[in-house]
Amino acid sequence: KNEVEQSPQNLTAQEGEFITINCSYSVGISALHWLQQHPGGGIVSLFMLSSGKKKHGRLIATINIQEKHSSLHITASHPRDSAVYICAVRWIASNYQLIWGAGTKLIIKP
Amino acid sequence: DGGITQSPKYLFRKEGQNVTLSCEQNLNHDAMYWYRQDPGQGLRLIYYSQIVNDFQKGDIAEGYSVSREKKESFPLTVTSAQKNPTAFYLCASSIGTSGDSSYNEQFFGPGTRLTVL
Numbered sequence: 001k002n003e004v005e006q007s008p009q010n011l012t013a014q015e016g017e018f019i020t021i022n023c024s025y026s027v028g029i030s031a032l033h034w035l036q037q038h039p040g041g042g043i044v045s046l047f048m049l050s051s052g053k054k055k056h057g058r059l060i061a062t063i064n065i066q067e068k069h070s071s072l073h074i075t076a077s078h079p080r081d082s083a084v085y086i087c088a089v090r091w092i093a094s095n096y097q098l099i100w101g102a103g104t105k106l107i108i109k110p
Numbered sequence: 111d112g113g114i115t116q117s118p119k120y121l122f123r124k125e126g127q128n129v130t131l132s133c134e135q136n137l138n139h140d141a142m143y144w145y146r147q148d149p150g151q152g153l154r155l156i157y158y159s160q161i162v163n164d165f166q167k168g169d170i171a172e173g174y175s176v177s178r179e180k181k182e183s184f185p186l187t188v189t190s191a192q193k194n195p196t197a198f199y200l201c202a203s204s205i206g207t208s209g210d211s212s213y214n215e216q217f218f219g220p221g222t223r224l225t226v227l
Contacts, residue, residue: 004152033215035218040220041220042218042220043202043218045217088152090214097155097168098153098155098216100154102152
């Protein structure tokens with residue numbers, strides 16, 4: 001049983017489409033992270049959320065603590081957004097350990 | 111430029127050999143972490159260190175060893191006891207490991223891809 005589930009596992013879309021990636025978790029958390037991993041392998045942190053909504057450029061992240069669910073949205077998607085998007089939660093019982101989702105592979109076609 | 115460096119980017123090893131992966135950070139972070147990534151799976155924690163000269167086992171420490179003699183450096187040795195070492199290894203660091211969430215935010219290196227031949 002995975003404590004963090006992401007959907008979809010793979011997503012292919014056309015340039016310009018609105019993208020939604022979902023993350024559900026089953027444990028109590030103090031924060032949720034969205035990260036981006038490019039084909040080269042390096043990981044970049046996009047957002048850290050403990051409530052509500054955050055926006056950075058074309059990226060929007062929301063979290064519903066009661067429903068244990070978060071979404072990452074990309075508006076006006078572009079081929080350079082193609083990457084693996086990873087959700088990770090900071091388990092409330094352990095302030096330093098993250099529980100990781102398996103990632104969503106996004107491909108944006110021109 | 112502040113950041114985390116890992117070397118080498120690609121590493122090949124013969125079965126039965128130990129190999130050490132380098133991780134250096136100049137962010138003045140106290141905490142450092144090693145993760146392993148396999149296709150289709152989430153990252154798994156191998157070892158972490160909250161402070162110099164201290165480290166703790168993560169979820170999959172068997173077959174690995176680490177040291178933390180300097181704040182900036184957290185090398186990982188993959189020993190011959192690791193049954194399936196071929197994977198992508200990521201090092202991360204954070205300011206600390208407690209308190210405010212921003213204190214715990216982890217920053218990642220570019221990773222080392224290890225292949226055992």
